[in-house]
Amino acid sequence: MRPTRRTALLTAGLVTLLGLPATAAAAADPADLYVNSADGSHCSDGGTGTKPVPFCSISAAAKVVKPGRTVWIEPDTSYPDPLTIDRSGEPGKPITFAVREESRSFRAYLGKGLTIDGASHVVIRKLSVAGGTKVAGSGNIELDRLYIGAGSEGKGLVVGEGSTDVRVTRSDLSGVWIDGGARGTVLGRNYIDGVINKADVIVADAPGTAVTNNTFVTDCVAALAVSGASAGSSVSNNVFVNWHNDRCTSSVPRTGILVAANAAAGVRADYNVITGPVVKMAPYMWAGTAYPTPAAFTAATGQGAHDILAPDFEAVGPKDGSPTIDSGDPTAPGVIPDDYYGKPTADDPRVPNSGKNGGYIDRGAYETQDDLSGVELGVAPAWAPVGTKVKATAKAASSWAAALTYRYDFGDGTPLVATKATTAEHVYSTPCACEVKVTAINAVGKEVFGYGHTKVAPAGPLTAAFTAEPDLPMGTNPISGPGPLSISVDTAATVAPWPVTSMDVDFGDGETVHSDDLSRTEHTYKSPGDYRVTLTLQDSKGAKSTVAKTVKARYAASGYVATEPFRLLDTRTTNTSVQGGNPIPVRLPNSTAIPGHELSAGMASAVLNVTVTGATEDTHLGIWPSGQPRPATSNLNVAAGGTSANTVTVPVGADGKIQAQLNSGRASLIVDFVGYYQPNIGQRFSPLSPTRILDTRTTGGALGGGKTRTVKVAGVNGIPADATAVALNLTSTGAKEQGHVIAYPDPAKRPATSNLNVEPGKDKSNQAIVPVGPNGTITLFTNTGSTHLILDAVGYYGKDGKALFTPVVPKRLADTRTTGKLAPGATTTVSGLPANAVGAVLNVTATDTTTPGFLTAYGYGGKLPGASSLNTLQGITVPNHVTTPVANGKVNIFNSHGGPNHVVTDLLGYFTTG
Known part of the structure; x- marks a missing residue:
């Protein structure tokens, strides 16, 4: 089943290739050259080919590149002109042309063919060549991971005119001709597709040609045709697929391997697979004689003793059950260790190693690999006291699971456990919340990782414990998240040697929560206060523990967030007057409650301008958080038939609302939203002893109806220039008519709100918190008549504010x-x-x-x-x-x-x- 040593099996047949089997890009040498024809590359063929100013064409770089240097070509770029390479590297210092990225999918494109003429020690990687490639009179040439389309006469790649040691590997080829006395040519791990009525590969008068581990797809003629003086040539480990095609017109027999009489004595063939309809015809044509089976072929020629005919071509390839798996000759001339995709030779442990000397290289261009895509890890018990044996079980997503090695890391600093077993056991000596890791490694060194967790608890009795902290909103404007009076109960301090199977929390306000495990939980109280919170636990062994403590639910210290004022409620538009003694809820714009005004769900307190008008009798209005008892306070008073307004700062209820109640009578209610306070965001406040900002009785005269006046408020009177909002006492005197005054930040965006209702013969005042507008100003507007206005600043909000x-x-x-x-x-x-x-x-x-x-x-x-x-x-x-x-x-x-x-x-x- 298994070879004694992989190295011994592979080494004998390896070809020494320039740069193979490396697959990663080498670090660029300062003297390397760069080619980039893409738009915006700033390329110039008149420059020196540096990375900032690359050559526009590969030809320009080919004329000046020196031995030992690389021409780095930008991936996915195109070059329409023919390319000829006639400069040479030196032994150990080849000239290399390579696409900058090493992933297989990114090639550069040549539009009119590639010629290597009279050059030596040249490496070319990852070019896509239309119009064919010709190697003439050249030596020590490596062509790797190319795509070569057919040129004239159906010839894609031509190696001839006495060229020596040309190696073509891991490439897509269409029509290959090796002739003209070429010596030592290697075709290895290529996908080769022929041209209608022409053989995929034609070798003529080319001694020492090694055709090894390729996959041929042809239809009308021989997949491989060898003739002339080709002594020392070999055909090994290939897969020949010969299709049926109604367009076939060639007189050449359809076959897998065709060797002419004048070449037969010098060609060795073995360990190939021939499949497709040709199996029923003539898989071999050797020295003019057709042979229907490997046995007949071997008996007559001594070749092909290990060849396989596979009638079902769909079963051939890098897939389970294919005859190509682990059946090749690792010592064949021209063998390279990596396949068409750069994957290494791998041993499928499910398949007997039927290759030469017990070898396990696959036949064809592709090497069957373990599809190791991941590994899962289970840890049991996932929770236990110190001293308990813990078992980790790995389950790999692998087709070759039997060949995997596992490394277990139990996460407590103890040595790794390396084993072929899918399980490993461990006893923890100290408590921890440990992450357990398993690394699954397949036969070619690919690694995947899986993780599990275990809680190792101190030994002893179940002891319930918790901490309770305010659950505060985070971020600048969280649309979702905790509201005010929220707490977070964290049970991490609990000592539980075995898994907790039942957790009950009584929050002390009539609300409880149950969980089937030990977890963190959140709760929002309706009212601030001191609450007795009780935690009761039970573990998997039936043990119980209870603990209780007093938790303080409070509104948290908050910063101020100024908003553009907007109207929340106006009962005049709904013909629903407020009735004395009946509280009405007012929905605040937290989260997405008010379309067009989506604000934070975490606001703790709202700032409003509240107006009562059309009262049927002398009365007063109280406002308080929803869900809480009505306090013995009031916010504004109004006389029968009058209008009264006042700024109100009120905490937010647990349901995101406030309550408003008229003491008696009926009236219309208007509520304008001004801003809000919230923990962890907003601006701090700096109080000021009342400072006069404006008095129109001495400056500027009364403000006329329908007029505006801009007032400088930031950068004056102790208010810094970068203040974001100011708190002002706004007073009217000498009003000519009943009306209202609006204070707002942007003179171009007057809101449909109000701050102060004015009356003739009465001095009236109201406090306003106004965002600072352009150039540190606010704007004042009165809708009718005229009035004198007095502004007294009582504080400001800003980044250097002092208080929350x-x-x-x-x-x-x-x-x-x-x-x-x-x-x-x-x-x-x-x-x-x-x-x-x-x-x-x-x-x-x-x-x-x-x-x-x-x-x-x-x-x-x-x-x-x-x-x-x-x-x-x-x-x-x-x-x-x-x-x-x-x-x-x-x-x-x-x-x-x-x-x-x-x-x-x-x-x-x-x-x-x-």
Whole structure:
């Protein structure tokens, strides 16, 4: 079955070929030349053929190339002119012409033939030649992996005029003539296709020709015809396929091997396969006599003792069951170790080695190989305590599985296990989550890899353990992913010597999850709070373990993402007024909820401009996260028949919505989306003591209806030039008509939203967070009448901002209705903020006002700024969204000139550094 040594069987018949059997491209020598005719190659035949400026033609390189150098030809390029090579290399220093890429499929194309004339020590690889190839008067020539089409008279390749030692290997040939006293020609591992009514290969007066391991396909005449003085020639290990063709007109008999009487004495033939219809005719024509069988042929000539006739030509080739497998002569003249595709000679362990001296080279151009495409690896048990025997089992996708060798790496640093067996066992001495690897290696050295895993646990009892961390969104705008108040429960800390078969998690809010294995799990709470999370496990041996701990679900510190304002809801367009006491859900644009406004699924808090209009009675509106209890706070107040607007910052509910509820009566509700806060993205905030940016009473005059005004906001008044958004308190005074004001970034893209509703005779204010537009500006617009506008900056967002925002479910901090009014010129201090807060977002409401005035919020202990946070109106309850610095967990609120006020302060969130 097996030879004693592969080397001993192959070495005796190997031909010494220039560059064979190497298949990889050699590193380019600095003195090598380059040819590239492709567009954009910057080629020039007048240059020196460098890689940056190659020759345009192979002929230009052929005229100057020196011994030992290579002409590298760009793959898949074409050269229409005839090519003649007449320069010579030296022994050990051939001149080589090779396509730059070494993969078989990328050839370069010659359009009008190749001639090698009077040259020696030349190697040519991977050219496709139309018009034929001629070798004349040349020696030590190697033609490898070529495609040669037939030229004139059906001659594809001609070797003649006394040429010596020409080797043609691993090529596609159409019509071969070896004549004119050529000596020592080798045809090896080629696919040879003849021309109608002409033999595939004609050898005439060519001593020492070796035709070895080729596959011939012909139809009308002899596949191989030898005549004349051809002493020392051999025909070995070939496959001759002779088809039937109705177009045959030649008088030459159809046969496999034809040797004329004048050549018969000098030709040796053996180990060939002849197949096709010719089997039923005359597979041999030797010295004028036809022989129908190898036995008859051998008896008469002494040749062909190991030849095979194969009536079923479809069974012949590199496939299971073929008579060509492991049946050739590895010592035949002209044998090369690699086949047509560059694959090495391989021993099929399923087939007896019937070749000479037990050899296993295949007959024909192709070598049957193991189709080793992969290997799977199973590891059992996949989970066990230290000291347990683990068994790895390999299953290779191989037709020659019996010949494979396996190397097992158990992943714990112990020595590899090399074996012919498909299994290997191992005992781990230390715990690990180990990757087990197997390498399957076939008889020709091809390797494939498979992987498995095993968890080696400490010995001991099952001990449940877990960690719970906030599950935060990642990336700039994740359309899918965790929402706010999400946690991730990681059970990696569990000590489980055997596989966990049951895992139950009680999240402490009435929700549970079950799994059949130990796994990581996620959960989203509806409300922030402290929850008792319980983990219960059971393993494959029936052991149980339970552990519980308190988990804090909180809105996470977030950066701000400014968006172009757009309208989310307007009940005036749907004729569905809001009814007091009935909460309505408002869908936020998280994920793909709002077509045309696909934003992040991970937003933690939304910034909105909310307007109530057409109220049937004095009332107020509250907004809070969906799925949570309604807080005892409010966001805006409106008088009967009036219109009121306010900016609202509100956390996002677990279902991606918020709730809005009118306290009493009916009204229309308008909600505009301004931006949002989210962990791990967005810009940080830097609070400012209120700083005046614009006052049209002193600069520029009132803003007229239908007009715009551009205001510089970045790069002035302590706001850096690269700020991405600014927080402003926007105040109107002296309005001539009822109308609204819009603040927006791009003067060319005014949104269909509003920021402030103005009324004649009333000073009104609202806070706005506006993205910075071109050249650090924003644009103001009022729709009708005219009004004076005052802009006070209270902070900015940017890459060098100082603080992140932590959303808070609306919470009341202070209410002077329980402590007494805030007198004119007096200050009240609001506490209850985190000690590390540097800023806060508040909803401040002035009520029971006797005289118009304004309130100013600023950091505790700081200097009173000369700007307002809220304008009070006699007899009217006025709210405003206020962003203010914080110091020591406190905020001051100052009442300006005017009457006393009650002041109600609700917390919406706070800013912290870190």
